[in-house]
Amino acid sequence: MVTELDITRREAIDAYHVIGEAPAPDLQGIVRLAATVCGVDTAVINIIDDRSQHQIAAVGFEPAVCSREDSMCAAVIARPGRVIVPDARLDERFAHNPFVTGEIAHVRFYASSPLVTPAGVAIGTLCVFNDSVGDLDESAREALDLLAHQVVDLLELRRISRALSESNDQLSRFAGQISHDLRNPLTALTGFLELAIDSPDMDNAPEAARVLARAESAADRMNAMISDILAYARIGGASPQRARVDLGAVMHAVVEDLDASISASGADIRQDIEVEPAGDPTLLRAVLQNVVANAVKFTAAAGKVPQVRVEAHAVHGGWRITVDDNGPGVPPADRERVFALMERGDSEAEGLGIGLSTCRRVIQAHGGRIGLDDSPLGGTRVWILLPDPAATAA
Template sequence: MTTVEDVTRVEAISHYDLIDSPPRSDLEGLVRLAALLCGVPTAVINIIDDRFQHQIAAVGMEPAVCDRDDSLCVAVLAQRTPVVVPDAREDPRFSANPFVTGDIARVRFYASSPLVTPDGVVIGTLCVFDENVRDLDSETQRALDILANQVIDVLELRRITRELLQTNEMLSQFAGQISHDLRNPLTALTGFLELASDSPDIDHAPQAARSLAHAESAADRMAAMIADLLEYARRGSAAPRPHTVRLDELATEVVKDLRVAITAAGADVVVDADLEVWADRTLLGVVIQNLIANAVKFAAADGVEPRVEVRAEVSSPGWLITVDDNGPGVPVALRRRVFDFMDRGNAEGVDGLGIGLATCRRIIQAHGGRIGIDDSPLGGARVWITLPSRPDVR
């Protein structure tokens, strides 16, 4: 019978595109190292789903697939801890297993370390075995655990690389739709603003004139932002075009553009970022706008008067930018997920497609920086960004 744990494991395995894929030299290198360290002829990376055990890399035998019920590793999968069995014939978990009895093989020594994903799901094992009785010392056991962690690191790197390629392709396809859905209405809006500004009645309404000037300025910045984002999406993973950016001026412009939403929420937004950074101004503006808008939106949805603080400081080897809020925060288990494309975490009841933070991460990574979420001293979430310092020009 398929259990909840099986369903979770199958879902986790699907993220890595392992089943029916050709053997990878990086994984084969790890199983060879495992066999060498443990002094055994055979080592295997086993991935176990709800029906089968898939040997995705092996040394000392040809990788194969067997029924889950015949697997040695499935007997210890739920333990989530390393296992060392000097003689499997004397262990009731393994004594009747066909890999021990001779129906499939004559395993005596068996040792394994679980393969645990960053989300805490055990998807299989790195195991070693021998037809002779033997044991492992504590140092070798720890080495096997380290290699199991390395297997997960390799799988994660492959997953991230594949998802980035898919995201780049989606963004390129999305660029044409953005052009139609955003640029055309913005052009019409700009035209109406120009007509209103040219009206002879505007001279008698100074407040309206000031509001129109602000609207025209915001529309111009939005047009430049859309143009740059479209170019960025078309260029895929190409590098941004950085230059010196006054961070306080950029953040203040963003706050002005968000004035309607900020005022409607009764929010207080503080900017304390008096320094220059080396970045693509338009793209960094997109990031800051997303973060401030999210902070205001989620704090307001939590029923509090939003308080948002944008701060920056010099750090080694570059700059640290933080955006704090007093909203509901982000649970630790979701702090990586919310940066995935089209994943909104647990944001029920709040508008949005889950694209904003994924875009922010892509932009910051393209700058050679990092982005993440922690608890905020204001009681909500702190989104932090690190940017590297300007490279030396020689």
């Protein structure tokens, strides 16, 4: 009968993707070390589900699979803890086990330490044994426990790495779909703008022609941004460009692109930028555009005329950028949550809520940090710290 604990254990084992895989070199290294420290010829990492014992790494013999009923480690996993048995023939738990009686092997000395996941689920053991009677001193016993912990740490690292890889794949697919959805109307918009600009009527309407030219320029910038951000997402956000960024020019482009919402809200956007940080110009512009757009949007939604101040100054080892607003602010308890994918501070405001999550991803790819604080203007301060690669190298 399969118990609830068996199901929980099986789910925990499935998350590690170790069953049926070739022995990993790092796990093989641990079993070799365990055998050496404990002074035996054989050591093994056993993963035990509701049916079988899977030897995923071993020294002294070839790893294999046996039934749970034949497993010595399965007899002790129900009560996880270190087990030391000098002579298995004299222990009632093992005296009739086929690994002891000679049906499969002639185990005499047996010792094991449980593999317990961070959630507290015992999924197997790190086991050492020999065909002669033996024992472990206290230092060897502690080493066996420590190595069992290392096995779980390695399994966790592999699980997390796999999850991150899957997350990057999902982000790439998401970015590809979003870019496709954005490019369709953008292509149509650019076509209409070109037709309007080339129209003979524009010769008699210079102001309209100027506005249309600005709109076409904004469309071109948006197309370039979509391409760059898609490329960034496809490589997992691991390697942004590094160049000196004219942050003043970037902010000018941001204000141009946000002209409609700035004009509609009467927002007052001011900047005090004294530096040219190192980074990816397109990605940093996307971050600033997102943050400034949020400041305008959420402040206007609160019934206020938005005031936004963007400052950038040198600090020790890099640069600090701040964007302040006079909006409703974000409570301290929510300041980390709003960086989660699909979260936003005000459920009534428009938008997908993916902006700050993407901003953090971009800043972390630059080796920096981003967070929220109280603003001297009364609303939210978004702060960004970017490292200077030259200072780090020095």
